Amino acid sequence: MNRGLFVKLCRSVYRKLLACVMACATFAFCFSCVRAQGQDRAPVYYPADIQYGAQIFASQCTACHGENGDLIPGVNFRAGQFKRVISDSDIRLTVTTGVPGTAMQPFNFGASELTGIVSYLRNMSSFDTKGLMLGNRARGQELFEGAGKCATCHAVNGKGPRVAPDLGDIGSMRTADLLHRTLLDPAGAMLPVSRSVRAVTKDGKxxxxxxxxxxxxxxxxxxxxxxxxxxxxxxxxxxxVVKTTPMPSYKDKFSAQELADLEAYLLSLKGVK
Ligand code: HEC
Ligand code: HEC
Incomplete structure (x- = not known):
């Protein structure tokens, strides 16, 4: 066998081995995800997500399920009584696909809405809807463009500066809770993908x-x-990768109501269809 052929052969064996190792790793990873969703660890729910879920529930689910989630025979969300749902991923699936042959239709929800719905249904009994702080999207947009000065750094759907990420579809990419934390503590909440970088070239630039x-x-x-x-x-x-951010914290600048307004606006940004 000549040398070139030998090298080629080795490479192909190596590639196959690598593919195999990656497949195994992916499998192990997915398996652990499935287990994590199977509730053998207690899931954590966040107030901003519960609040967002409560809002969605009030506008899209109460017609059939009722305000307390107990209008459908055999289903009582507040009491945690379900016909088929067991885990949180079952809830996501049921809401996404509906229940064929019943009035439960499929909903076209993104990750942030599903996280909100699950968080709310799981906490309905302890969540005080009277204390629900409804965010006002229009007021949020005013704060975004005005007092918050957000639009001096962020574009929305291509309109505006490019120094900070375009927030045009942030509502379908980030959960209510993550947006809330970003406004209070931008540096701490920032996902690695959104961080700034600093590079120095070999000639010193x-x-x-x-x-x-x-x-x-x-x-x-x-x-x-x-x-x-x-x-x-x-x-x-x-x-x-830079661990700090030019984005200021809005913790002391805005009231809880103003933060809720801003979050309602951000959650409404779902890209241009
Ligand atoms: C048009 C009426 C209708 C609307 C609107 C509706 N549902 Fe339902 N939903 C039903 C019915 C009926 C069932 C029971 C289906 C069955 O018999 O299994 C159901 C079942 C469910 C279940 C499964 C319960 C179980 O026992 O396993 C979940 C979860 C659920 N709905 C969530 C929602 C959410 C969240 C919304 C709003 C985003 C919503 N539904 C809106 C009618 C509705
Ligand atoms: C001085 C510029 C600046 C201002 C003002 C600013 N931001 Fe930011 N923001 C950034 C930058 C830069 C990032 C990207 C993260 C980083 O710093 O690396 C960011 C990140 C974010 C993110 C996270 C994006 C993601 O992908 O998760 C959100 C949400 C956000 N900003 C919302 C706002 C809102 C709402 C306001 C106004 C209330 C605001 N920002 C004001 C610069 C700014």
Whole structure:
């Protein structure tokens, strides 16, 4: 066998092995997800999600299920009584697919709505709907464009500056709770993907920016002058993800009601269809 052929053969065996290892790892990972959703660990529910779920429930579910969730015979959400649902993922599935042959229709909900619904149904008995703070989307938009100065950094559906992430579909990407935490503590709540990066090239130029995309060899970012920059990692002397954020905390700036308004606005941003 000549050497070239041998190398090729080794490569192909190596690739197959690698694929096999990755498949096993994926399987193990998925398996652990399924177990985690199967309630053998107590799930955690957050107030902002419960509140968002309560709002959705009031507007889209009470017609059939009633305010207390007990109008359908055999189903009583407040008492935790279900016909078929056991785990939280069962609730998500039932709401997404509906129950064929019954009035329970499928709902076209995203992750943030489903998280809200599950959190609310699981906490209906202890949640005080009288204390429900309804966010007002229109007032939230006013705060976004006015007092909050959000629009000086963030674009919405391409309209506005590019130095901070476009929030045009943030309502379908982030849960109510994560948005709430982002407003109170931006640096602490930030997901790694949204963090800024700092790069120093071999000839000493520093580039700060917001990462759009990254692979093993290169990174694409929007720099502070809003230019799209593509950097080859081997040309860099330093490359680091920045743990701080230019976004201020709104903890002391806005009242609880104003935060709820802003969150209602953000949750309504679901991209342009
Ligand atoms: C048009 C009436 C109607 C609306 C609106 C409706 N449901 Fe239902 N839902 C039903 C009926 C009827 C059932 C019982 C189906 C059955 O017999 O299994 C049901 C069952 C369910 C179940 C499964 C309960 C169990 O015992 O396993 C869940 C969860 C649920 N609904 C959630 C919701 C949520 C959340 C909303 C609002 C987003 C909603 N439903 C809106 C009629 C409705
Ligand atoms: C000085 C600029 C600035 C201002 C003002 C600002 N932000 Fe931000 N925001 C950022 C940046 C930059 C990020 C991306 C995270 C980072 O810092 O790396 C961000 C992240 C976010 C995120 C998280 C995005 C994600 O993908 O999870 C949300 C939500 C958000 N901002 C909402 C707001 C709202 C609402 C306001 C106004 C009340 C606001 N921001 C004001 C700069 C700003």
């Amino acid at each position: 520093t580039i700060n920016g917001r990462r759009l995309n990254e692979d093993t060899y290169s990174v694409q970012l929007i720099d502070e002058q809003e230019h799209l920059v593509s950097l080859v990692k081997s040309d860099l002397r330093e490359y680091a």
